[in-house]
Amino acid sequence: MTNPLTETWDTPFGLPPFDRIEDAHFGPAIDAALEQARAEVGRIAESAEAPTFDNTIRALTQAGEELDRVLGVFFGIAGAESTEAREALMRELSPRLADHASDIHGNRALFGRIEALWQERDALGLGPEEARVLYLTRRSFVRAGAELEGPSAERLKAVKARLAELGTAFTQNLLADERGWRMELDEAELKGLPEFVVSAARAAGEAAGAEGPVVTLSRSLVVPFLQFCPDRDLRRRAWEAWVSRGAMGGETDNRGIAAEILALRAERADLLGYDSFAEFKLETEMAGRPEAVRDLLMRVWEPARARALEDEVRLTAMLHADGQTGPLEPWDWRYYSERRRRQEHDLDEAELKPYLQLDRMIEAAFSVAHRLFGLEFAPLDAALHHPDARAWEVTRDGRHMGVFVGDYFARGSKRSGAWCTVFRGQRKLGGEVRPHVVNVCNFSKPAAGTPALLSWDEARTLFHEFGHALHQMLSEVTWPQIAGTSVARDFVELPSQLYEHWLEVPEVVAEFATHAETGAPMPEDLRDRLLAVGTYDTGFETVEYIASALVDMEFHGPEAPADPMQRQAEVLQEIGMPRAIAMRHATPHFAHVFAGDGYAAGYYSYMWSEVMDADAFAAFEEAGGPFDAETARRLEVHVLSAGGSDEAAALYTRFRGSMPGVEALLKGRGLLDAA
Known part of the structure; x- marks a missing residue:
């Protein structure tokens, strides 16, 4: 059987040939690519030649390129367009890929070659990028257990394989609950x-x-x-x-899975010599240690909680005025908050929404990118993974910069949330390769013949994910392991959260917020009311977020909770969680933390990055406006194009001059007077 996944793709810009790819192609292609990758790694480890940067680090980076190519397609669409066959293959693949990674990191001969280079690093004459890649490669091996031997090494391998299985099961259970109700x-x-x-x-x-x-x-x-x-x-x-979701009982219940994941993460950290999984995870992040995270979260929690409790009193009075008795409940908050917003700020989302057409908000995101970075976007006719998805070629001064794919509408085959991924990333190693970047959202699909309309929060989500996409598309590094968003977890949200600020620039709203039926621009009065209410309900939003972040940190402390649901309740009681507000992500559907370990002990990172994004946008304001060319150039050079070529704090300091304090965040959320 001809398998398009194993062929050279004669498609626009080398995009995956989705019109020819079938589910049956993935398994054989991945099997062949895995076998090829094992052989390539084996040749490096068993080489009789003395280790050099080229025959070890460069060769290891290029080993498995075919596997990366096929997996980039599979994982790029697995969450956006799931099928029974893809879900079954995901369950099978998760432990196999974990074993493959463990085999590489546990290869004593291979690690010996890397360690020899590390010990001689000062004499190798490496450039800055190469020195960074050597450091990161050795660190990844050590943190993966390369220095362990015997039973400890075997146990760590088993733990990681089981964690991969559980993360996949958690995700698929959540998707089943979401589409089943x-x-x-x-x-x-x-x-x-x-x-x-x-x-x-x-x-x-x-x-x-x-x-x-x-x-x-x-x-x-x-x-x-x-x-x-x-x-x-x-x-x-x-x-x-x-x-x-995730706690409805039966086969899709995630509560037992969450408990096992936390226990295994604690064991993993212990095997590697750390006091807790949080200490292990934060070692490579900007925060550095759990105490720094808790300090930031609690400095914001207190004023946010105070504001939320004030708001709760007002909303409860509105509830009682409607003839309802008893306290304000979580299912009441959004309803009465929306009514209060209409009363106090004369702002009705139903009035606002016709001005927030999806297509016009996409145009706005593209326009801002053009004004800041000179990027241009041209529609691209190419086969994609779903008929709703769209593609654009991205260029600058005639140079191809990449392909951007937008997949915006909710459907039963798509997991919830919004995210940015790549079919392939940027690199220059072995020749120039430009990225294929995908934004996935879950906006309501309109009836045929009518435009898709967004809420203000959804428009912000679109800009947020496009900020991630810019981080990928503007990447200009040689080595793939430091390209694009390959940065510290608490730095990766800076470009995305920073980009949200341009949605609120009055001239952007004036140009692109046009009525779906009349085409008229948003009236100035409505625009002014919209922008003036930017910090409305931030007590609620901040409380629901920080509660989730604090529970995440507590889960990954020195002792894993035997009953995560009980520990969740205890943490919320300890911090004085307002009864009318729920965590943004409760344990059984906390996919950030349990679908994989990317955001485990790391959900705080949105707020850590927000400290910087508020300060970064202030740099534009101080320079004279949101489109200041020199500030945009510095942002691109030191942040967006640099990837993980240096420590995050060093990159940010080069852009801004110094690291910021928490005051800019409190000011941006309108919480300074509540502090």
């Missing part, structure tokens, strides 16, 4: 909902094969339903299903 609505239950919510519910019902409109657990539908539905019982049903 829906709440059908009759016409009477649509009363009081704005038209854009009704339209989204009808479209969701049609996609699900239901007879009428439905509410699903897609964030783009359930959140506006909670904001606008006047029926308290319906809000409660939707909210309880939403927060119960």
